[in-house]
Amino acid sequence: MNSIQHFFWWCAGVHKETLSRYPEEHSKYVSIGATIFFTGLFASLAGGYALYFVFSGNDNAIFYSLVFGLMWGLAIFNLDRYIVLSIDKNQNAFRQFLQALPRILLAVLIGLVISRPLELKIFDKEIQDYLRVEYLKKQQAAIDTLNRTFENKYAVEYGQLRALKVQADSLENDLKKARQALNHEIFGTKTDETSGVMGYGPYAKMKEANLKKQEVYLDTLRSRIQQKESLLSERKVREGIMAQKILTDRSLDSAINVAGFADRNAALSNLHKKADGSEDPSTKYAVIFITLLFVFFECLPVFVKLMSKKDVYDIAVNNQKAVHAFESTSDVDVEKNALNKLISQRTDVAIQRRLDKLSQMYEDQKNTN
Template sequence: MKINKFFWFCSGVHIPTLLKSPSEYSKYFGIGATIFFTGLFAALAGAYAMYFVFSGNTFAIFTSAIFGLIWGLAIFNMDRYIVSSINKDTSPTKQFLQATPRIALAILIGIVISRPLELKIFDKEISEQLKANYLQLQRSKIDTLNVTFDHKYKIELDKLYLLRKESDSLQNRLKADRQKLNYEIFGEKTTETSGMMGYGPYAKRKEEDLDNREQHFNRLQQRIDAQERFISERKKIDGLFDERLVTGKELDSLVKLAGFADRNAALEQLKYLENGKVNPSTYWAINFIGLLFIFFECLPVFVKLMSRQGAYDLLIKDQEDVIIYQSDRDKQAEMSASDQVYEKNIQLRAQRLQNEMELNKALF
């Protein structure tokens, strides 16, 4: 019996009046239970959402529990008021119009309390999506820094590119000419060698030319090394070496520190594939969970709207009529009493005026 009275209290009924209508017990028991569990889900959702706000704080659990309790009681009280304020004495159309703002509010509440629970249900998928987001964000940051650096030091980078290009070309020519010199010395016949073995005047001139070009190549390499050191120092100053892709442990730490906004954005991303098309496996699952909570939140209002005017509603109407009648009668009685006092005052004033006139006649 105590559980019945508790859920009747949750439904917002006047329990002494409801006890006179046994046929209405189960209806308001169900309405009260729905309101209670809606408030309970709201408390859990609010506590979970607040836990992310204070995540890492010493009092995170205590703070989230207090906020969840307050939020759950607020939703419970609001639902209780919404259901109890629907007047069943009017036509169905008027009842629906009367309940329209309440239904809109219930839909809003359903969306609010369902979101944190959706985040918890898809926690693993959200964590993986957050890792991908953080990696992509880091790549974008590195790419942006590189593009900015390339634009800033375009002249120096172009110079380094030309030096390397010249070095590669010279190195290839030196390699080919060194091969031709070997052919000349060892007497291998080609279109550019005599085919006579020995270190002759031609081979000597060829080697001297190669030595000069190798010296030029070495000087060119020194210039390339100096330019590369300059570029490397510039990169260090501009912070390019400080930026790198995060590792697995670092990603796990970032995911743990992710706030409510990041997780909410990741949940929305789960609905769609990389090409922008809908991902059916998560899109409908997430939407149906939200719709379920919206329906659950609107259910007490719908139950009250769909139910017929019962014995409890008639008793409440009779009580209200009696109270209104008594109030009107008391007002009339008060008005009658005030009218009598007013008439008596008028008579006293008339009598006083008449006595004054007689006294004046006697004097004059």
């Protein structure tokens, strides 16, 4: 437990010798250090997971993700540690807030960055379902585009085919009417087109002969239509259009497994949109709340430091800084620097004067103490 405590103290960036003199502050800085550590740990997991999708399918994907995750986590850990250390508790509350404001904005940005990959993992099943539908739509759109391009390329042939089909449909309707008229003629039904005499007479024979001619011509039209369709189908095969097919379940699963970070990120952003154009607020708010959770978690070290009052440890550290600042800028040190400069210049009279002045300053400080 003592080792863990000292580790979290190190994460918080405290001066161990000074903090050890104030046991009442130990738990506080253990909590701050733990918060900084776990923020870096979450950042490492998120960064590694994001890079895993970048190199998805590569044999070294796991190795790359581990290395990048470690580097990203250490970078965020070091940045958070600096943010907490740089807040001066000896300033008033407003100055502390102004001092921490740029760091809070930076923490918000980091929170947004590290939350996205973990959100992708949380909504992985929903993202896969969304990508399945989107890939099918894209494949169907690609097939439709190729077919339209092919039809535009062979517009003349398609025009001839449509004309033949229209002619064949019209002739088939005429044949239905001709068969009906032949039946009326044979059974003696009186109409504008029949004699009204029952039996297979000359009018019935004439109508039957005309009907057979039309049937022969219809067979010729159908043969020409079939030839034209076969020709167009061969050209489709030759140009590779027939090779474009709707993705099977296995193909969809393979495409989803190798989907990149951009596709998954776009899918996550559109999860709340339904097929009919409406929105699902529950999914939308769930993504927002998870993002806010990570942003708050990233900002937590700064908030803890801001909310904590100035304690005895802060006072002790501030006093030590003041002593060091005085020692580094005292008149004695200034005189020492000047003396060293004169010695380097070999000016004997000036050296003696400086030595006398320095001795007097030591005496004065000694009497003062």
